[in-house]
Amino acid sequence: MTDVRYLLLAEGFSADPHYGKTARGVLRYRRDDVVAILDSTRAGEVDDGVPVVGSVNDALCFNPTTALVGVATQGGRFPPEWIEILKSCIAKGLDIENGLHVFLADDPLLAELAARYKVELRDLRRPPSDLSTATGANLQVPGTIVLTVGSDCAIGKMTVSLELDREARSRGLRSIFVPTGQTGIAIAGWGIAVDAVVSDFIAGAAERLVVEGSERGGELLWVEGQGAILHPVYSGVTLGLYHGSVPHLLVLCHEAGATEIEGAGGGPHPIPPLRELVELHERLALPVRPAKVVAVALNTRRLSEDDARAALAAATAETGLPADDPVRFGAARLVNAVLGMG
Amino acid sequence: MTDVRYLLLAEGFSADPHYGKTARGVLRYRRDDVVAILDSTRAGEVDDGVPVVGSVNDALCFNPTTALVGVATQGGRFPPEWIEILKSCIAKGLDIENGLHVFLADDPLLAELAARYKVELRDLRRPPSDLSTATGANLQVPGTIVLTVGSDCAIGKMTVSLELDREARSRGLRSIFVPTGQTGIAIAGWGIAVDAVVSDFIAGAAERLVVEGSERGGELLWVEGQGAILHPVYSGVTLGLYHGSVPHLLVLCHEAGATEIEGAGGGPHPIPPLRELVELHERLALPVRPAKVVAVALNTRRLSEDDARAALAAATAETGLPADDPVRFGAARLVNAVLGMG
Secondary structure, eight states: OTOOEEEEETTTTOOOOTTHHHHHHHHSGEEEEEEEEEOGGGOOETTTEEEEEEEHHHHHHGSSSEEOOOOOOOOOOOOOOHHHHHHHHHHTTEEEEOOOOSSSGGGHHHHHHHHHHHHEETTTTOOTTTOOOOOOOOGOOOSSSEEEEEESSSSSHHHHHHHHHHHHHTTTOEEEEEEEESHHHHSSSOOOGGSSSGGGGHHHHHHHHOOOHHHOOOSEEOOOOOTTTTTTHHHHHHHOOOOOOOOOOOEEEETOOBBBOOOOOTTTOOOHHHHHHHHHHHHHSSSSSSOOEEEEEHHHHHHHHHHHHHHHHHHHHHSSSSSSSSHHHOOOHHHHHHHOOO | OOOOOEEEEEETTTTOOOTTTHHHHHHHHSSEEEEEEEGGGTTTTTEEEEEEEEEEEHHGGGSSEEEOOOOEEEGGOOOOOHHHHHHHHHHOOOOEOSSSSSSSSOHHHHHHHHHHOOEEEEETTOOOTTTTOOGGGGGEEEEEEEEEEESSSSSSSSHHHHHHHHHHTTTTEEEEEEOOHHHHHHHSSOOOOOSSSGGGGHHHHHHHHHHHHTTTSSSSEEEEOOOOOTOOOHHHHHHHHHHHOOOSSSEEEEETTOBSSSSOOOOOBBBBOOHHHHHHEEEEEEEOOOOOEEEEEETTTTTTTHHHHHHHEEEEEESSSOOOOOHHHHHHHHHHHHHTTO
């Protein structure tokens, strides 16, 4: 992975924490590998030290090797205007990594073009071809499995897992981040997008991930959560991942102040109180592997520091659990909670 | 559908309620369309009026038009010995309907053979190609949506939905069975196997099914349940179907006396008390569409009649809900409960 130099494709969404979450995640956790961001709506800006360009041509002076699709669209389809960008990347000799549901390598036109220009089309969400149903091997994994769960999508479950993993590693623990979605895979370089597998195999995919995380040397496995247990669109993935990854411990993630699930039709879809979410998640654990919520991770990006600290205190008062914003205030407190030192 | 004459392929499992559940379901609800059953382990027997034969050749005198794969295997793969049976069916000019995960039409050898003999390979589990995420259109469906949920797989959720639909139709109600799995699809002639869609689209598939059930004239929609909410392998499908079908009412299905989920590795996987399952399901309803469990459907096939009646009384005492075995004692009581006449 050390030779990869990314051009992040994020047209229109490079600053959007929801639709641009892959771009934001890669920028945060793999910034050294990113040489430019493509977003004509912000061309000329510099984002966290990385230049934003308006076209593929303008990016070439930064010598990218690979274009990474940095947006997530609902349903995972490609907007038509993107095809032109992708063709342009291929014609300039860039490999493409794509985390959307639609697989680039299955597009005859793009595949033909890629063959002609000798570039690789890597579809991060393409499931392993030999997936099957869960077998129970997950329950044999030694060590401690920690899953992030949350009140909504795109509120920071992956970020929390990454921050806590980084903190645990900094303490010398054999800790590993277990990626379950396209951004996590782009950051860590392995994983399965559990939302892209055949439904019957969700738990089987999650099982394989914790087994592999253990084989990669992890004794403390931070499984990236997906969706939300009461999300009208994605809850199936959430529960299948929960049961297939058989966590011992859960960290409940929530965006401070959010009261409704966003982006789901037919709403409003209110978010229940944190206390209820804690109890609901614990009751949904498999009897064979009881799981406890040990901490609350609050995303306080929209609050002042004073308000953030008040929100953390309120979350603790409501749930009786340690609460912190690991991005804002560091991950030490949450890692302590997971290690039973909270 | 009136011209279809089925040869039920159920080699080794024609009497098995679990692995042979497609065969059993089609025999129960579409028996007039079945001319023979293939199961060499029972050749010469007569099953509920239908002859059991030992080979495809022996079935030809009954003039089948279509061979229906009547077994379900975990993971949905084809045992190798089956390929020979399928090739034999094709060579005799039979169309094939298949509900397993592996698609026959994608097998180059079988597809080539089917083209040569001019027969059709219909993969019942193949999802519509234009599926996407749920939109909220499910919440606009008029009428009453009733989902069967259960304590385990293969305990009779589909059967309960079919029996209650039949009873409702006999009362002149505009009632429809909404198929969500291969057997239901084989019986009803439409539907989507929700366990075969991409995980992100489970709720979207369920949404499409209730919308279609309504468009087909249903004012009372009986959605076939799948899996179980605490099933270590299939719970993701269960919850996605629950949230995507947005039921108003739930019927909780349970096999009387069962205490553990069967066939899942790494166990034991105990089944919680019925009262807890009722509460857990109600708490998992989307806030925008609260759902109540209105009745318990007990599968009492392993009990004497006296013991069955005692089990029903115990279920009512535990849950405070009407309880009945619709296969054994008729569906009237459960339909009354759903209609608020219980």
